[in-house]
Amino acid sequence: MNFSAVITTLPLSSQHLRVYCYVVHDQSVSISGARAHTHREKEHTQRKKEREIFCFMDIHSLLWFRKGLRLHDNPALHKACEGAKYVYPVFVLDPWFLAPDLSAPSPGSSRVGVNRIRFLLQSLKDLDHGLQARGSRLLLLKGDPTSIIPELLKKWNIRRLCFEFDTEPYAQARDNKVKEAALKLGVGVFSPISHTIFDPQETIRKNGGTPPLTYQSFCKLIGKAPVPIGDAPSSIPLPEDFNGAKLVDLPSLNDLGYNNLEQEEYTPFPGGESEALTRLEQSLKDKNWVVEFEKPKGDPTAFIKPATTVLSPYLKFGCLSARLFYTRLKEIYSQSKTYTKPPVSLEGQLLWREFFYTASYGTPNFDRMTGNPICKQIPWKDDDHLLDLWREGRTGFPWIDAAMVQLRKWGWMHHLARHAVACFLTRGDLFVYWEKGRDVFDRLLIDSDWAINNGNWMWLSASSFFYQYHRIYSPLTFGKKYDPQGKFVRHFLPVLKDMPSAYIYEPWTAPLEVQRKARCIIGRDYPKPVVDHSVASKQCMEMMKAAYALDKETEGQPSLEDIDALKKKLQGKQLQTKDATAAGQTKRKNEKESSSSSGRSTKQQRKMTDYK
DNA sequence: CGAGACGTTGCTACG
DNA sequence: GCGTAGCAACGTCTC
Numbered sequence: 001m002n003f004s005a006v007i008t009t010l011p012l013s014s015q016h017l018r019v020y021c022y023v024v025h026d027q028s029v030s031i032s033g034a035r036a037h038t039h040r041e042k043e044h045t046q047r048k049k050e051r052e053i054f055c056f057m058d059i060h061s062l063l064w065f066r067k068g069l070r071l072h073d074n075p076a077l078h079k080a081c082e083g084a085k086y087v088y089p090v091f092v093l094d095p096w097f098l099a100p101d102l103s104a105p106s107p108g109s110s111r112v113g114v115n116r117i118r119f120l121l122q123s124l125k126d127l128d129h130g131l132q133a134r135g136s137r138l139l140l141l142k143g144d145p146t147s148i149i150p151e152l153l154k155k156w157n158i159r160r161l162c163f164e165f166d167t168e169p170y171a172q173a174r175d176n177k178v179k180e181a182a183l184k185l186g187v188g189v190f191s192p193i194s195h196t197i198f199d200p201q202e203t204i205r206k207n208g209g210t211p212p213l214t215y216q217s218f219c220k221l222i223g224k225a226p227v228p229i230g231d232a233p234s235s236i237p238l239p240e241d242f243n244g245a246k247l248v249d250l251p252s253l254n255d256l257g258y259n260n261l262e263q264e265e266y267t268p269f270p271g272g273e274s275e276a277l278t279r280l281e282q283s284l285k286d287k288n289w290v291v292e293f294e295k296p297k298g299d300p301t302a303f304i305k306p307a308t309t310v311l312s313p314y315l316k317f318g319c320l321s322a323r324l325f326y327t328r329l330k331e332i333y334s335q336s337k338t339y340t341k342p343p344v345s346l347e348g349q350l351l352w353r354e355f356f357y358t359a360s361y362g363t364p365n366f367d368r369m370t371g372n373p374i375c376k377q378i379p380w381k382d383d384d385h386l387l388d389l390w391r392e393g394r395t396g397f398p399w400i401d402a403a404m405v406q407l408r409k410w411g412w413m414h415h416l417a418r419h420a421v422a423c424f425l426t427r428g429d430l431f432v433y434w435e436k437g438r439d440v441f442d443r444l445l446i447d448s449d450w451a452i453n454n455g456n457w458m459w460l461s462a463s464s465f466f467y468q469y470h471r472i473y474s475p476l477t478f479g480k481k482y483d484p485q486g487k488f489v490r491h492f493l494p495v496l497k498d499m500p501s502a503y504i505y506e507p508w509t510a511p512l513e514v515q516r517k518a519r520c521i522i523g524r525d526y527p528k529p530v531v532d533h534s535v536a537s538k539q540c541m542e543m544m545k546a547a548y549a550l551d552k553e554t555e556g557q558p559s560l561e562d563i564d565a566l567k568k569k570l571q572g573k574q575l576q577t578k579d580a581t582a583a584g585q586t587k588r589k590n591e592k593e594s595s596s597s598s599g600r601s602t603k604q605q606r607k608m609t610d611y612k
Numbered sequence: 613c614g615a616g617a618c619g620t621t622g623c624t625a626c627g
Numbered sequence: 628g629c630g631t632a633g634c635a636a637c638g639t640c641t642c
Binding site: 614615616617618619622623624625626627 | 629630631632633634637638639640641642
């Protein structure tokens with residue numbers, strides 16, 4: 001038989017899937033995304049055709065896990081099992097992500113902190129358990145998946161390769177390589193959308209080719225959410241022989257080379273689908289809490305019992321299906337007379353995730369300032385000293401530092417704490433590149449998610465989505481508002497545990513006598529503040545104003561010379577930040593610019609097409 | 613085209 | 628303790 005393959009789109013069990021399908025003798029079945037009724041018909045024909053093909057052979061499916069580390073609501077798994085003689089469930093451990101980097105500022109690889117590596121290992125273990133309960137197991141291999149997967153396709157005589165669609169550029173490059181190899185071998189590739197609720201490409205198409213950049217317009221575009229599919233088949237056929245493939249055991253952290261971990265406190269959130277489902281049930285148990293949830297009202301300093309669900313790491317790895325979460329929420333809302341609404345509600349939180357996935361999928365260079373059509377060009381400082389202080393929790397602002405220590409130890413912070421430290425590093429105080437802070441989050445957060453992380457850093461640095469740069473979080477009063485006693489600070493910064501509450505957020509203002517009594521001399525045991533916030537924040541606002549003006553003047557594409565000139569101009573106005581305790585006075589002058597204006601939307605459209 | 617409303621989560625002062 | 632006004636003032640969307 002002569003096979004060739006084409007890309008097409010067809011619905012499977014009402015889920016829209018992007019798949020590669022077999023076609024016989026180039027009889028491609030092309031299905032336009034517009035008409036659902038013809039979909040169904042053609043789906044039927046397609047399936048019939050497939051059955052005709054497959055009935056002549058024993059189907060071996062390879063189910064490639066990357067994210068989507070779950071058995072519930074997993075369309076790739078269902079597809080792999082469909083009529084298959086054998087299913088090979090594979091995960092490839094990529095040393096690029098896992099090998100210890102001793103030069104890194106905290107334990108972990110160069111890309112991933114040890115908390116997230118542990119979370120992944122736990123998730124894999126749980127996935128293996130789930131598969132074993134169905135007569136299968138997780139097959140682990142080590143190396144570069146783009147070479148390993150094609151080898152396995154040959155070795156195992158695979159006819160069908162299934163994996164969840166992934167929007168990240170890194171994943172796209174990886175998956176395209178594997179797809180290409182698979183198609184050359186005549187292997188059918190099925191890549192359903194199940195990491196997000198909605199199909200980002202579909203939303204972009206509905207919006208006319210570019211992603212919606214406001215939450216409201218995004219919400220208007222999305223239709224009804226697809227519902228989860230059922231649980232995994234109760235039996236998944238595992239072959240007895242692996243034809244010499246180099247399978248490895250699930251490594252421990254120790255095996256990976258993380259053997260001298262002397263950290264005194266680890267993340268309290270273990271990975272895995274079982275944990276995710278338990279956590280989901282616990283979160284949804286209190287129906288009043290669910291229907292009254294309003295994100296901005298949460299307490300970022302609550303750490304014994306966090307103010308949010310902390311389901312984000314489970315969504316990140318796909319231990320929990322976003323569709324399932326969404327459906328469960330809707331059920332609970334439907335039983336209540338009143339319930340909060342997006343953007344602040346729990347449903348709203350899931351939609352934010354969708355929003356950023358869509359924005360990131362349709363925006364070139366989404367993770368950079370330069371070459372990113374939606375990102376304001378701002379002359380951020382490239383100051384590694386300031387960056388180090390921030391990352392290490394040594395800025396001298398206890399609220400900021402405690403949050404950064406929580407990030408390092410737990411791999412998690414409350415959303416508002418993330419706001420506070422991100423604002424502080426960028427437009428609020430230190431004026432350091434948002435990409436630098438993004439990298440730190442990306443490595444350390446157990447829920448670190450490429451689309452959401454980059455989107456939020458642009459948001460917080462007022463580089464995109466959000467532009468009210470004069471609204472700056474105070475590193476002195478923001479934490480105090482929620483936790484006047486400073487319990488959060490005392491927990492994560494034990495050096496300050498005996499500092500009286502009156503000084504806990506501004507310990508440098510404590511009289512020396514008080515500092516002595518608290519056994520914490522500022523400048524010796526705990527750093528002096530790196531900037532005078534009242535001065536620094538005003539300078540930042542000025543810089544933002546000038547940068548916005550230049551951005552507008554140059555239609556979002558200032559030349560390097562423009563940026564340099566602006567930097568020079570601004571540097572003259574910056575005060576010394578070294579000894580901020582000796583509060584300097586500001587001298588400011590308002591230089592007015594004559595700026596030409598032009599429509600932003602058309603500009604963005606132009607820039608978008610420039611990069612295509 | 614221009615005006616006005618609005619935007620997930622700012623701050624301080626004041627009643 | 629909580630809600631509100633004033634602060635200064637961005638871009639986007641709608642009418």
